[in-house]
Amino acid sequence: MxxxxxxxxxxxxxxxxxxxxxxxxxxxxxxxxxxxxxxxxxxxxxxxxxxxxxxxxxxxxxxxxxxxxxxxxxxxxxxxxxxxxxxxxxxxxxxxxxxxxxxxxxxxxxxxxxxxxxxxxxxxxxxxxxxxxxxxxxxxxxxxxxxxxxxxxxxxxxxxxxxxxxxxxxxxxxxxxxxxxxxxxxxxxxxxxxxxxxxxxxxxxxxxxxxxxxxxxxxxxxxxAVAPAGVRAVGAILQARVRAHHADGLTELDAGGDRLFLPRISHPEGEELRVRIAAQEVILSNRKPEGLSALNVLQGTVAGLRAGEGPGAIVSVRTRAGMVLARVTRRSADALGLVEGAECYAVVKTVAIAPEDVGGRIAGQEG
Missing domain, CATH: 3.40.50.300 (P-loop containing nucleotide triphosphate hydrolases)
Known part of the structure; x- marks a missing residue:
């Protein structure tokens, strides 16, 4: 219907x-x-x-x-x-x-x-x-x-x-x-x-x-440009598969070959999921980060940058896991040289992915 x-x-x-x-x-x-x-x-x-x-x-x-x-x-x-x-x-x-x-x-x-x-x-x-x-x-x-x-x-x-x-x-x-x-x-x-x-x-x-x-x-x-619930609602939805549940309370996902860690979820190993990552929970680096507590580091390429009316901007980063969005200041984007085609790394805190952001994949839907 x-x-x-x-x-x-x-x-x-x-x-x-x-x-x-x-x-x-x-x-x-x-x-x-x-x-x-x-x-x-x-x-x-x-x-x-x-x-x-x-x-x-x-x-x-x-x-x-x-x-x-x-x-x-x-x-x-x-x-x-x-x-x-x-x-x-x-x-x-x-x-x-x-x-x-x-x-x-x-x-x-x-x-x-x-x-x-x-x-x-x-x-x-x-x-x-x-x-x-x-x-x-x-x-x-x-x-x-x-x-x-x-x-x-x-x-x-x-x-x-x-x-x-x-x-x-x-x-x-x-x-x-x-x-x-x-x-x-x-x-x-x-x-x-x-x-x-x-x-x-x-x-x-x-x-x-x-x-x-x-x-x-x-x-x-x-x-x-849509942001019907404000820029805090802007984010990416990635397709992933549960790879393993670890003894330290973390669940490991396979997202296009990249690893994502998040607090333990109840979904069984092998299940396909949709995972929402809010743009405000992502930070960017123009070189591979070292000495960070964050477990999720995704290598990618800047696919686009959209500046807002204020000091902020949304950067789209194409990774193996899918398109990831980051909300940064325009000053930071300029300092990092984040222009279309530039290589960068998207960093996501494990605890930033809440249980309500993880759900079952809809059959027949991509991205």
Whole structure:
């Protein structure tokens, strides 16, 4: 299934004017607060009627303002996952899941309840009520309820925003499984670059109600001209394979023949991963560094340099591991002679790669 969105709407100070097509998988709406992410997702859901536009899932039109076509929300067959689980407090987990099942059309292809329960790891929670669940457990049940409604599309509006870091780390793998094992496309709202890197099949970057960039996560996050969540979100996404887990608590990755070390992760040896490295965590040298504590030193060639409005610049370095980005001052770039074609070394602190920056590789995606 694919999603086509064309929207024009004015809401307060926001002038929304967007158009994009979303392929199967997870399409992330990415940008700062107030950029129009939730307005778009609510228009798709039918919770907001835009002044102009058209939204269709394959050949099923949800609305077309010019044609006077408007399907009410309950006829759109959408699953909506909110920031909070919004479970029915008087029902058990099993009953909340059954409520989602009740909305599935009789002739729709249905997900197996047992498969959903196993995929989300909630079998031991079925007899509990929401008051007895953690925030992460509530979100897993909410995902299951949405999926069991046999939706054509799942909408997720910043589903991890209300969770602490530990609960986010708990939930992210389940969204990865949802992306990889279920055929239902997902429109996912976030302002977190780490979530984009982990989950996105494609990214729609938004600024002030307009599409600032659209494409694979590696391309959008690497473009400082887009930077929908600020320059701190700029970074590289590398493809790597788990080579070994070491007794000192480090995991060694093979990234295009180069070694990358990071704090131990749970992924097994041989598994392919996507690893996000933020540009602000990379330093550059024009000669091979010696006497440093950093374990990750990647030799490469400057592929480009983009100066910002202030004193900073983003340097793109082509390495065997992939394109690595570094955020440096223009003064440092000049002092090091960092011009296109110059050889240099990118240095990444091991502890700068956090667990939330590491996720499973999306089949069929490169870079």
């Amino acid at each position: 694919s999603l086509s969105v064309r929207l024009t709407h004015r809401l307060g100070g926001l002038a929304l004017d967007t158009a994009f097509d979303a392929p199967p998988g997870v399409t992330v709406l990415f940008g700062r607060s107030g950029s129009g992410k939730t307005t778009i997702i609510n228009a798709v859901a039918g919770l907001l009627r835009p002044q102009a536009g058209r939204v269709a899932i394959d050949d099923r039109v949800l609305f077309d303002i010019a044609q006077g076509l408007w399907l009410p929300p309950h006829r759109r067959r959408l699953g909506y996952i909110f920031q909070e689980g919004r479970l029915f407090p008087h029902l058990t987990v099993r009953q909340n899941l059954a409520y989602g099942r009740w909305f599935a059309p009789r002739n729709a292809q249905r997900e197996s309840v047992d498969k959903v329960v196993e995929m989300l790891g909630i079998g031991h929670l079925l007899t509990r009520r929401p008051a007895m669940l953690s925030g992460g457990e509530k979100q897993r049940v909410a995902i299951g309820r949405a999926l069991l409604a046999s939706p054509r599309l799942i909408l997720a509006d910043e589903p991890l925003a209300a969770l602490d870091e530990a609960r986010k780390a708990e939930i992210l793998p389940y969204f990865e499984r949802l992306r990889d094992e279920v055929s239902v496309p997902i429109l996912y709202v976030t302002h977190s670059a780490a979530e984009v890197a982990r989950l996105a099949t494609s990214v729609v970057a938004l600024q002030d109600g307009k599409v600032a960039g659209h494409g694979p996560a590696a391309e959008v996050l690497a473009d400082p």
